[in-house]
Amino acid sequence: MDANGEVLASLRGVHKRYGALQALAGVDLDLHAGQVLALLGPNGAGKTTTIGLLLGLLRADAGQVRLFGQDPQQLAARRGIGVMLQDAALPPTLKVGELLRLTASYYPAPRPLAESAALAGVEELLERPYGRLSGGQQRRVQFAIALCGRPRLLFLDEPTVGLDLPARQRLWATVRALAGEGVAVVLTTHYLEEAGHLADRVCVLMRGRIVSDGSVDALRARVETRRIRCVTTLDADVVAAWPGVRQAQRDGARLDLASDQAEAVVRRLLDADPALSDLEVQAAGLDEAFCDLTRDDSVASSDLREAA
Amino acid sequence: MDTLHPSLPAAPAPMPRRRVFAAYLQETRAECLRYLRSPSFLLPTLLFPAVFFLMFGVVLAGRSTPEAPRFLLASYSTFGVMAPGLFGFGMSLALERDNGLLTLKRALPMPPAAYLVGKMVMAMLMAALITTLLQALGLALAHVQLQVPQRLHLALVCIAGSVPFCAMGLLLGTLVKGQGAPAMVNLLYLPMAFLSGLWFPLQVLPPLLRAQAPLWPSYHLNALAQSAVGFDTGSAWPHLLWLAAFTTVVLAIAVRRLRRHG
Numbered sequence: 001m002d003a004n005g006e007v008l009a010s011l012r013g014v015h016k017r018y019g020a021l022q023a024l025a026g027v028d029l030d031l032h033a034g035q036v037l038a039l040l041g042p043n044g045a046g047k048t049t050t051i052g053l054l055l056g057l058l059r060a061d062a063g064q065v066r067l068f069g070q071d072p073q074q075l076a077a078r079r080g081i082g083v084m085l086q087d088a089a090l091p092p093t094l095k096v097g098e099l100l101r102l103t104a105s106y107y108p109a110p111r112p113l114a115e116s117a118a119l120a121g122v123e124e125l126l127e128r129p130y131g132r133l134s135g136g137q138q139r140r141v142q143f144a145i146a147l148c149g150r151p152r153l154l155f156l157d158e159p160t161v162g163l164d165l166p167a168r169q170r171l172w173a174t175v176r177a178l179a180g181e182g183v184a185v186v187l188t189t190h191y192l193e194e195a196g197h198l199a200d201r202v203c204v205l206m207r208g209r210i211v212s213d214g215s216v217d218a219l220r221a222r223v224e225t226r227r228i229r230c231v232t233t234l235d236a237d238v239v240a241a242w243p244g245v246r247q248a249q250r251d252g253a254r255l256d257l258a259s260d261q262a263e264a265v266v267r268r269l270l271d272a273d274p275a276l277s278d279l280e281v282q283a284a285g286l287d288e289a290f291c292d293l294t295r296d297d298s299v300a301s302s303d304l305r306e307a308a
Numbered sequence: 309m310d311t312l313h314p315s316l317p318a319a320p321a322p323m324p325r326r327r328v329f330a331a332y333l334q335e336t337r338a339e340c341l342r343y344l345r346s347p348s349f350l351l352p353t354l355l356f357p358a359v360f361f362l363m364f365g366v367v368l369a370g371r372s373t374p375e376a377p378r379f380l381l382a383s384y385s386t387f388g389v390m391a392p393g394l395f396g397f398g399m400s401l402a403l404e405r406d407n408g409l410l411t412l413k414r415a416l417p418m419p420p421a422a423y424l425v426g427k428m429v430m431a432m433l434m435a436a437l438i439t440t441l442l443q444a445l446g447l448a449l450a451h452v453q454l455q456v457p458q459r460l461h462l463a464l465v466c467i468a469g470s471v472p473f474c475a476m477g478l479l480l481g482t483l484v485k486g487q488g489a490p491a492m493v494n495l496l497y498l499p500m501a502f503l504s505g506l507w508f509p510l511q512v513l514p515p516l517l518r519a520q521a522p523l524w525p526s527y528h529l530n531a532l533a534q535s536a537v538g539f540d541t542g543s544a545w546p547h548l549l550w551l552a553a554f555t556t557v558v559l560a561i562a563v564r565r566l567r568r569h570g
Contacts, residue, residue, distance in 0.1 A: 068319045078416065083416055087407070088409055089407035091409070102334045106331050106419070108320065108324070
């Protein structure tokens, strides 16, 4: 993990509760200059709360939230951030150029309009009313709005939802380029592939706690699970009950397994079905790693509850 | 390099005063543009008072006393300038709280007052358009006799008089959310116009209804507007003070609610 970049924002022992719901239960997090951090977790894990605290939209019940060394509710601190939220309906009758000019006016040293437009790929849209744009075009305009103030810290909440592949790749390239210039980026996404492409560091939140924090490779390596695929007549339900098999499902002639003891399972598969063919064993992808991590945690915590 | 505080990040560059002022201007410009381009806001706001004035002030009252159109010009001006504040603030705030725009604006480094100033200037601009339109109709079609100072006086009352309704709209916008807002605003707007004597002279209403009229800001604004077109409504001070106090209190509650609940 690249921890060399200056810390631009941090959470220290942060707790946040909504009524009976504990949204964050002691979160520590540093955001480093030049680093792309992906914040992952199932719905309700506390991602939105974490972002809301860093943006000054919420106040922590306990602990400390710092943005450029200040309280994020201070306007001066927020002059260093750019924001792309998941659902913000911008005024439909304003033209794209007007929206960019308006947002840039909030910042001390914004980018020139043409530069923001070029970075987000919206040069052609400047004279168009926002409400007449397609969903993907609106998303690109929101990205332009996020970066128009020349922020040193960029928050991107599900930035590529609704984008086609070229637009998605272009956004990724821009984010990488900005990080190369020393911008810190916080990304939330449901596409684990996106986190894998883009992030230097992946933080997994579960039930208001950080359960994993490290590089994408480190997260993958934490997980022993491997994928086994083969053509066989063995029954999926039978195989699922074997030790070391986490999951088994049939996909046409193929059997698809997730296993944390791949060697032993492969040996047993070959013994049980001599006619087995097309055997493949793959390392876990980020999504397997993620599922693994979040499942373990739910099992562990339900065990705890039963023990208590 | 300062090695004593290596971990303290550099704060963002300070904002020159000139740029803060520019942010207010841009916000105001954007707010005005977006409503002037939105027919569903612009047309009812301009047409309702104009059509009512044409119906009652020009067609029906035109042939009675010469006083009637002049009286109705003032009361429909009051009726008209209530709307931009109530709808421009109340409805748009309720919608923007719902659709995420307010959240985005609060996360961005927008000066918070710029949001309010922008909407207020928009409401005042609409009030100026409304009073200009009604005065033109009154002078051209109902032969209302007004001196230039009287016309300017009425315009001033209308423009400044939109502010208490901005405060009221703002408070309303913090209380209701989303698509129900237009109905809620109308539920306040139309009864308030009736109860403060804008549609029927208070003299024809039952005493109980007459007695409650001074509770409404529109009653006091109407008194100021009537005095501007030459009717004697007594000293302006009680009305001005009441409107100022109303605006301050309502604005304070609304801002407090906005800070607390967003």
